[in-house]
Amino acid sequence: MNPERRQFLGWGAAAAGAALAPGFSLIELARARSPQEAASKLQRWGLLIDITKCADCDACVTACHEENGVTGHGRPETDAQWIRKVSLRDKRTGYAQTLPLMCQHCEHPPCVDVCPTGASFKRDDGIVLVDKHTCIGCRYCVMACPYGARSFVHEAVSGQKADVPRGKGTVESCTLCVHRVDRGETPACVAACNRDGGKAMVFGDLNDASAEIHRRLRSAPSSQVRADLALNTGVRYQGL
């Protein structure tokens, strides 16, 4: 092979590699994570909720608490709530809406900043969790959360779901059903809304241009609750 041809082939290979390389990372995103793999920064899980479709039901709340073993004790002030329906009524116009509110899985979570032991943390793929092994129950994160998303477990817990450990004296909140997400499923609230509710919720990878959530966010306006705090939440709302 003469030098010119060798050089041409070399440049050609380099150009082909440069053209194909982005495709490899897309393939990585499209493939579901296997159990032996760690959560990756390439993904950012998010939720999109279209309030105009949010009916008066609370299928999401029931499904979440059923899936995660969050039981009440008849004490509404101290019972944990991982998700709740919030009713809004415009003070001037009287226009009424409802929306489900849960941990917003911020990119810059105030709860993570204030936790003294680092128990409140953000996983690489954007899910904000509480490491119950390290939580000392100081409740500083509950003070710090702008959305009131965190609950403190005020009594002993028994009959926990195997995938969702919960215990007295620690703080907890919506985990975006991380045990389901890691298996390639959607959170329980989204599944319930699509099955029994107004089909208002979409779950997906905010970094994946081909995901439905990405398309919906690109094609219609959406907002964050307390956007002024610049937390870049993973949960977005349409119709607010």
Place this chain on the structure above:
Amino acid sequence: MMRIAAGIVAAVMAAAGFADSGGPRASRVAVPTVKIEKGEACVAPTAQMRRDHMKMLLHQRDGTMRQGLRETRFSLKNCIDCHASRETGSVLGKDGFCSSCHAYAAVSMDCFECHTPLRQSRAAGASR
């Protein structure tokens, strides 16, 4: 002074003679009953499990919690699945696999404040 010291040493050695040198004897704490009811072998050799199970649990839990590593062989659920008692379905309680040894050794364990000690039945579906 020397006499007092000698007396103390003698008393300690006499008491030591009554100490347990191994083998069965009557005691107030039940000797652990380890009933392996399932499976041919654990995920690691028995000697290693006896020595290092706590280290393995700690390491695994941080991997699962912080990085989302969910290798099912090493998950707590899998341990409980094999080791839970046939009758009670739990690793706690009388003759419970975990509680039996821990009660004997007087080592408290924190795990089951939050984790369920019950084996999940296969028919239940989603959880594995």
Place this chain on the structure above:
Amino acid sequence: MASIQYREIEGRSGAYFALLAVLGALILAGLGAAWTMEHQGHHVTGMSNRIVWGTPHVFAVFLIVAASGALNVASIASVFGRELYKPLARLSALLAITLLAGGLAVLVLDLGRADRMIVAMTHYNFKSIFAWNIFLYTGFFAVVALYLWTMIERRMHGYSKRVGVLAFLWRLVLTTGTGSIFGFLVAREPLHSALLAPLFIIMSFSFGLAIFVLVLMAACRWTGRALGDVVLNRLRNLLGVFVATVLYFVAVHHLTNLYIARQHDVERFFLWEGGIYTALFWFGQVLIGGVLPLALLFGASSRRAFAAAAVCVIAGGLAQLYVLIIGGQAYPQLMFPGKEVSSSFFDGVVAAYAPSLLEVALGVGGVALALALTVVALKVLPFLPRSLADGELGGGTA
């Protein structure tokens, strides 16, 4: 400089042991309350998912803030060279340690997982001001203990100014950290403000000195030590200045908020429509904690008036922290401007809270612990000068 003679208190009278017995009973009650809270879970208290920091935290923060301020008298002596205060320096440092111990005890016993203290001491998130506070508080014990050593051990006297400066700077950082716990909370309208750190510093001056004065008066009275007017008048003026400064900071905080349209709802809540919080603000914090002490300190000259003023400052301080901490949580978080909000999680409404007996017992137990440690320490080591009569105080221009 005439050398001051210090002596331990005798501590053998029936009254001494009766005092210890009462304090011991209160400590036991506090421990019992903590055990109940830990065993049953916090649902037995008045705290809830909306009000997660309740009466124990009011007491704990008060004790911690006062601890830092109690060191003031010693700092004025060592750092600023005012000889007149030198005889009081040891008691000042002792109170700093014991008050902090009492406050931290309450805080730790209220944790949901107090059994995880080892975890708290080995896992740190250094972005959290709480994590920094753990170092600041434990370091404070060490620094003040060192400071006491330089004051009590004759051969170390030469170092007491340097260590005094270290202790002074340390407590400024510590109190800034305590105020910042609340000031950094972007989620809480009534709290997030840079003003909270300096407000806590000046509160520490005020509360710490009030407690110091009461302990000094009681200790001298009950052990038959002379306490001259020269010292007391200086302390009287000092306390008056501190109380006035606290009022100034509170006024600036609220006036600024009143100027900002977005903060009007918060101000209306605290100043007018907040029920118990409004009452505690005006009657507790401003009247009893501010105006009344000023009248007693500058309008009257008797010791009784001084002691009454100190008691008022303490009561007002507790009211101020109640309004700040609990009122700050009771006020709803504004997530949807311009909308009326309601939900099953008590969004959009002022959260209800009533202190439970368990919480009060825990808080009071912490106070009792601080006092008991002081009472015992006074018997064990020479913290009090034999006399503080006017003629006996060395150097110092009046």
